[in-house]
Amino acid sequence: MRKYLTLLRVNLEDALEYRVEAAIWYLYDLLPPVVMLLLWLAIYEEGQGLAGFSLVEVVTYYLGMVVLRSLLTTHVEWAISYDVRMGYLSRYLTRPVNVWGVWLAGELGWKVVRLLWLAPTLALALALLGPQLAFPPLDGLQLAGLALSLALAFALGFFLKLNLGLAAFWLIEIEGATWLYEAAVFLLSGAMLPLEVLPDPVAALARLLPFQYLYSFPATVLLGRVEGGALLAGLLGQVAWLAAAALLARLAWPAALRQYEAVGG
Amino acid sequence: MAPSIVVEHLSRYYRVYRKQPGLLGSLRGLVHRQYADVRAVDDVSFTIEQGELVGFLGPNGAGKTTTLKVLAGLLHPSAGQVAVLGFTPWRREAALQRQFTLVMGQKSQLWWDLPPIESYLLNQALYDIPEPTFRETLAELADLLDLEPLLHIQVRKLSLGERMKCELAAALLHRPRVLFLDEPTIGLDVVMQKKMRDFVRAYNQRYQATVLLTSHYMDDVKELCDRVLIVNHGKLVYDGRLEAIVARYADHRVLVAAFEAPVARQALAELGEVLAWDPLRATLRLPRAAISERAALLLERFPVADLAIQEPQVEDVIRQVFGEA
Incomplete structure (x- = not known):
């Protein structure tokens, strides 16, 4: 365990070396929901509603999305494809350490830095928007559900991206695949629009895919829109997709390592 | 005592895609690709005893690095058997990984944006090195390699020679019994090359460590290695004392x-x-x-x-x- 804590610390120090870079990546999490919120504010001024969301709920949804994106977005596929393409994977494969653990520690290091930016943003937003927010009081079960759904969403995102990263062992270059993945997340995860406002066929597609469990489901828990059986069903959906993604990665891993050619040097 | 390294009939092939020249060839490659096996290592056998310092020679592309990568567990062989300290390297068992190190002159294991000491502390954690041992080894390495002034400077700001010294120290903190050194002196000036050589020899003698070293600088091999393995086109063409081959050919x-x-x-x-x-x-x-x-x-x-x-x-x-x- 100490190995991974040290890895986390070194990654954190590394991320802190790149203050500007970290700030720019934070904007990547921050700006889209803010832009969407401004768009919806304009629409509400025209007097149009949004699929049963009140204006207060819309503001809350996108603020929640800022938080969720900062907490849950992972880019582990980037680290993997870099390590594979440049041959840096070798330095971990020759040392007594679990390589997935190395990648996870790398993600968490950057995550902590992201939180350093999120905290003041959130404080500012709450100070400005306080009265216009509607965070409903959650009961103990819903709070536990929220914590669990956040943890599962992060793990699911990590394993989906891990699989994407493993593709780099064969494809070497995975920018295209990553772009496709991000497009699917953009549309089908609830990150840009609540799934309720999507056209029916698109919403139906979203319900078949794992992306809804990354943002949409934790957001609905946060907004107190699910409880009881629906909450449990959502959590089980997350667990099922997580298990599938983890199993796929587990199966692909030995083959990926055989494929690895330790380039360079 | 059992030998450190046993390699029996090792072969490693790479599949390469033979692209036909030109745009038409590229288009053809979209639907049908011709692959060919390149024999990077072809039926190579040798044994290295503990404490030996062996030079691994051959022109570029002869199969030296591929062999080292198999020995370090990075590549699976296409055929043959390999044992390093009795372990099969590509199973990558921690018990073996704690006892060997791989240094690639062209690949850094140090964190580029952090001072070397951070990479050392990370290695301390990865290899479970107890604090007193870590301090003692680091002090020793810092002394031998003159590292003290470099420990707290970001790696990216070090010169190549300074970085290679830090690199070597990082690779030896866990006091490995087997060292695979792939061109550890590449790009260094003659003074620095000599320092690195003296250090490798001192480490070899102090810890009775087994060293397998590749280099394009003949001085490295002349000064350090009694025994050389020469590979060419993936085949082992000579295994013996350096003087013997010089005498035979000269x-x-x-x-x-x-x-x-x-x-x-x-x-x-x-x-x-x-x-x-x-x-x-x-x-x-x-x-x-x-x-x-x-x-x-x-x-x-x-x-x-x-x-x-x-x-x-x-x-x-x-x-x-x-x-x-």
């Missing part, structure tokens, strides 16, 4: 003579092949067995002012071996 010696008075080329040619000549100076190539007899004749017949018999250059011998295979 059946001639080069003699350089300076004269007090002009000497005719024709007259010199009776002694041996004249490689270079001007009236006051000549270079002759003579059979090794006859060298003293011919030198005596030279002194007897000509007004010799100075005479030198040159040792054969290891580089020349190795080039000859590479050329033949």
Whole structure:
């Protein structure tokens, strides 16, 4: 365990070396929901509603999305494809350490830095928007559900991206695949629009895919829109997709390592 | 004692895609690709005892690095058996990983944006090195390699020589018993190369460590390695003492003579092949067995002012071996 804590610390120090870079990546999490919120504010001024969301709920949804994106977005596929393409994977494969653990520690290091930016943003937003927010009081079960759904969403995102990263062992270059993945997340995860406002066929597609469990489901828990059986069903959906993604990665891993050619040097 | 490294009939092939030239070839490659196996390592066998310092020689692409990568567990072999300290390297068991190290002159294991000490602390955690041992080893390495002033400077700001020293220290903190060094002196100036060599030798002697080293600098090999493995086109073409191969291939010696008075080329040619000549100076190539007899004749017949018999250059011998295979 100490190995991974040290890895986390070194990654954190590394991320802190790149203050500007970290700030720019934070904007990547921050700006889209803010832009969407401004768009919806304009629409509400025209007097149009949004699929049963009140204006207060819309503001809350996108603020929640800022938080969720900062907490849950992972880019582990980037680290993997870099390590594979440049041959840096070798330095971990020759040392007594679990390589997935190395990648996870790398993600968490950057995550902590992201939180350093999120905290003041959130404080500012709450100070400005306080009265216009509607965070409903959650009961103990819903709070536990929220914590669990956040943890599962992060793990699911990590394993989906891990699989994407493993593709780099064969494809070497995975920018295209990553772009496709991000497009699917953009549309089908609830990150840009609540799934309720999507056209029916698109919403139906979203319900078949794992992306809804990354943002949409934790957001609905946060907004107190699910409880009881629906909450449990959502959590089980997350667990099922997580298990599938983890199993796929587990199966692909030995083959990926055989494929690895330790380039360079 | 069991040998450190046993390699039996090791082969490693790479599949490469043979692209047809031109755009048409690229389009063809979209639907149908021709693959060919390249034999990077082809039926190589050798054994290295504990404490040996062995040089691994061969031209670029001969299969040296591929062999090292198999030994370090990075590549699965296509055929053959390998044991390092009794372990199968590509199973990547921690018990083996704690006992060897791989240094690639062209690949850094240090964190680029952090000072070396951070990478050292990380290695301490990864290898579970107890604090007192870690301090002792680091102090020792810092002393031998002059690291003290470098420990707290970001790696990206170090010179290549400084970085390589830090690199080597990082690789040795866990006191490995087996060292795979892939061109550890590449790009270093002669002073720095010498330092690295002295250090490798000192480490080898102090810890009875087994060292397998590749280098394109013949001085590294001459000074460090009693035994060399020479590979070419994936095959092991020589395994033995460096002097033995030099003696075997260098059946001639080069003699350089300076004269007090002009000497005719024709007259010199009776002694041996004249490689270079001007009236006051000549270079002759003579059979090794006859060298003293011919030198005596030279002194007897000509007004010799100075005479030198040159040792054969290891580089020349190795080039000859590479050329033949």
